[in-house]
Amino acid sequence: MSEFTVLIVDDETLNRTLLTELLRGESRILLAKNAKQAFSLIQRRKPDLILLDILMPDMDGYEVIRILKEDSQTREIPVIFITSLDDPRDEEKGLALGAADYISKPFRPAIVQARVRNQLKLIHQRRLLEELARIDGLTEIPNRRHFTQVLTKEWRRCQRQQSPLSLAVVDVDHFKAYNDHYGHAEGDQVLRTIAQTLQKSLHRASDFVARYGGEEFVLLLPEMEAPAATQLAQSICQAVEALRIPHSRSPVSPWVTISIGGTTEIPPAVHQEPLRDFFDTADAYLYEAKRRGRNQVCWGKAH
Numbered sequence: 019m020s021e022f023t024v025l026i027v028d029d030e031t032l033n034r035t036l037l038t039e040l041l042r043g044e045s046r047i048l049l050a051k052n053a054k055q056a057f058s059l060i061q062r063r064k065p066d067l068i069l070l071d072i073l074m075p076d077m078d079g080y081e082v083i084r085i086l087k088e089d090s091q092t093r094e095i096p097v098i099f100i101t102s103l104d105d106p107r108d109e110e111k112g113l114a115l116g117a118a119d120y121i122s123k124p125f126r127p128a129i130v131q132a133r134v135r136n137q138l139k140l141i142h143q144r145r146l147l148e149e150l151a152r153i154d155g156l157t158e159i160p161n162r163r164h165f166t167q168v169l170t171k172e173w174r175r176c177q178r179q180q181s182p183l184s185l186a187v188v189d190v191d192h193f194k195a196y197n198d199h200y201g202h203a204e205g206d207q208v209l210r211t212i213a214q215t216l217q218k219s220l221h222r223a224s225d226f227v228a229r230y231g232g233e234e235f236v237l238l239l240p241e242m243e244a245p246a247a248t249q250l251a252q253s254i255c256q257a258v259e260a261l262r263i264p265h266s267r268s269p270v271s272p273w274v275t276i277s278i279g280g281t282t283e284i285p286p287a288v289h290q291e292p293l294r295d296f297f298d299t300a301d302a303y304l305y306e307a308k309r310r311g312r313n314q315v316c317w318g319k320a321h
């Protein structure tokens with residue numbers, strides 16, 4: 019399990035030392051003595067597991083976990099609470115806030131090691147399952163891994179037939195502001211609704227849509243020329259705005275909108291795997307669509 023990074027957050031030096039001794043050799047250890055240091059390390063080092071003290075002077079563990087669970091970048095990181103509080107209601111509160119487990123002080127070495135090991139094993143298993151799965155858990159459309167496989171296959175097919183392949187990258191406009199204002203449960207619902215709208219907009223069997231990650235989706239349109247693909251992308255933009263999902267924090271529209279960047283290419287016979295460039299080109303046009311004010315399509319060729 020040494021491929022894992024564990025962050026220990028505790029204001030008492032003795033506790034940090036004891037826990038480090040117990041877990042050294044099992045994983046890489048990061049140490050923070052308060053919430054501020056913890057957030058900085060979480061952002062920079064992306065730990066796999068967090069051991070979090072409840073009683074700390076600057077911000078208590080409950081508040082820390084609440085913030086972690088509200089951020090899509092950190093909400094999946096399991097947290098084990100460290101508690102010296104004997105009241106079982108504190109355990110309840112921690113677990114209700116989304117803690118994966120708890121350890122009570124004074125530490126019993128075998129218990130600490132077993133609980134950490136259990137969590138690391140779960141993380142390991144979850145990652146294996148995610149690798150195997152081809153469907154995104156939230157939106158139930160194909161995931162990024164599935165997309166990568168289909169892209170490779172379609173690229174080769176279009177290369178053999180010397181036919182055009184169109185790729186669009188879709189991003190929800192001001193989605194962070196949406197989540198901050200409406201909460202991430204509503205944000206998740208928006209992603210599901212948009213996924214369905216994208217899926218309904220594609221009519222040919224070979225057209226493919228996937229969630230690329232976060233609020234980003236991709237559309238793969240084999241044997242479709244740039245004008246037709248651009249037109250389709252524009253109709254998708256309009257279809258999403260027509261859903262009239264209120265977004266009071268968006269400067270673009272009163273409703274949730276999307277931006278789309280895309281590119282069309284006949285895969286050149288000389289190159290074997292220029293897939294990265296192909297994706298980057300579509301992504302660059304997405305950036306251009308954002309720069310021009312969002313809620314629009316930007317389509318073009320590689321420079």
Ligand SMILES: [Mg+2]
Nearest residue numbers: 029071073074
């Ligand atoms: Mg403490």
